[in-house]
Amino acid sequence: MTPLSYALLGLVHQEPRSGYALRKVFETTPLGNYSSSPGSIYPALKNLEKSGLIVSRPQGTRKAVFVMTPAGRQAFETWLAQPVTRDDVARSMDALMMRFALLHDHPDHGLTRCFLTAFAAACREEMAGLDAFMSGEMWAQMPLQSRLAVQFGRATTETAADWADGALRQLETEWGG
Amino acid sequence: MTPLSYALLGLVHQEPRSGYALRKVFETTPLGNYSSSPGSIYPALKNLEKSGLIVSRPQGTRKAVFVMTPAGRQAFETWLAQPVTRDDVARSMDALMMRFALLHDHPDHGLTRCFLTAFAAACREEMAGLDAFMSGEMWAQMPLQSRLAVQFGRATTETAADWADGALRQLETEWGG
DNA sequence: CCCCCCATGTAACATGTTACATGATTGA
């Protein structure tokens, strides 16, 4: 199961869609940087079908769409509930954002809360790691531009942490009533 | 030529290094998220050698290191001077940061200036694109969490643009005398 | 002497990109 597979699974979970409709989502929305090339989507869909997570349902005169199976729902839930690690934050931000967006469809707000707090915590862990590196003996010997590049990573991570705080507040307001 | 190839080329340009030394750089510094697995580094080095961009120079009793050839220097220069596109900013931030860090070794500060201004411009272009999307008709129909995910992308891009401004100021001070 | 780390590599595998092929619909 690749990130792309999960993204497709989540989109099919939102509503039954055809392969082409799924491609269109990646083409027309700036959610994550997944490719919409047929060479990636169709093989991934075949794979999901072979694994029994989705099935193709013919639509009478209209073209067939994929729908989720119980096993697919199960796999999707498991994915949504996975922990957020420091490594995810450093390396797979796109996949995390896709997961966050797809969490929307889950009725249990606790999962989203949990995701956002874990995300913010992982960001701050990563920031602490970078701060430690910036205090190490290597730091002084690095050329200025390498240091600036590291500082870029730190700034980006801080923005991510702040975003998570804001998002959580906004969602609590939305839900909270 | 992949991003990893260019990163290796740039590190060899800084100083002659062995394959293991190159792996260590990726393992011990948070510059970019390149893998340090032997399965990626060694084949890439072979490839660079076959293309005539680096050569292995035996070091008497010590182990051989790779050094750059004139053709390698040429390819490296060309890579450093490449334009920064909006697409790069949206999809290959890591590669851009690696390029920026490696620009340090170039004597011509104009290249770095050019990179940073183009980088900031590309970020602001991307921000404008996201803003346009957030004004489109799709926006209102998207679930809140998808919108938050897009806003995350926007915030990150803005941080990047601001970073570039700050980095340029800092470098001008450093150079400026 | 033996174990651990240095150091280099390879094989199997998964993934994704580009480019091409194909047929159905639909609007001018």
Added chain:
DNA sequence: TCAATCATGTAACATGTTACATGGGGGG
């Protein structure tokens, strides 16, 4: 009817990951 777009796919290729293999050298 002709072109464009919808819609699905495949083949060649590059890349990278994981896991394994191998040999040398230094320290307990």
